[in-house]
Amino acid sequence: MDKRRLRTALGRFTTGVTIVSTVGEGGQWAGLTVSSFSSLSLEPPLVLWSLRLESPSLAAFEHNPRFAVNVLGEAQIGLSRRFASSHEHRFGEGEWVLGGHGAPVLNDAVAVFECETVSRQDAGDHRLYIGRVLHFTEHAHAPLLYRSGHYHQLGEVI
Template structure:
């Protein structure tokens, strides 16, 4: 960075181009899940998940301040990170739109602090909420990993606004 970087100007800033630019970075796809009112399971599709620290074991993800499910994640002390397999594209879409019963037809079981574990996920991290940070129009959740499991299923991958398959060949 040079000292000449202009100050952020929201009037001329193009958030559509920012979205497209960020979309060039391929990610996995995750359902973050917790418990809400009356202990109901709550979850949403995210791709903002990433690893943070090995000691202590920390991960993070972010949620839009406008997301109806935010209050459940703020209030419950734990959540799960369910990393989706390439067979779980329809589940991904089911959790990517607002609904009172996103878990309808979904096979799941309670994990740490009753946070939902989605069956057949590629991998699951069971987390205690460690810190929450303000992040512009999102809130950043840092989780301490309490328990984890993984399989050798193939991941669901999101790149430039669509789902793609990971090539098996090493380069």
């Protein structure tokens, strides 16, 4: 299989952009930019996302079953870049507070899903997390989109 072409083909699938966050064992906040987020089930309410097995953030998500998925708006492209970089103080930008369910939440996100991990499975070089939604908020802000390695804005309704 031609890996480069596969990557190109997969990149044509357009996604939203989220920051998935939690609190690690020492109380430190952990989070990263994630586009593998997806809705899974309404009854019961389940979502999924996947994390690179080599991620330094893995220990925090293994320690704490509570996490939050913060869906980014088009004005939050800087946050997406920051949480995908090696920046040491990722939470130093944006209005972050500790949510009622034990994970950091972004105040002006398009949507926030506060979750509890109910299942994990390793698949290839990633760990798949399935979480039950405990609480959510949403706003009608325009979302940030990601396609083929570039950020995009939402186009017209067709």
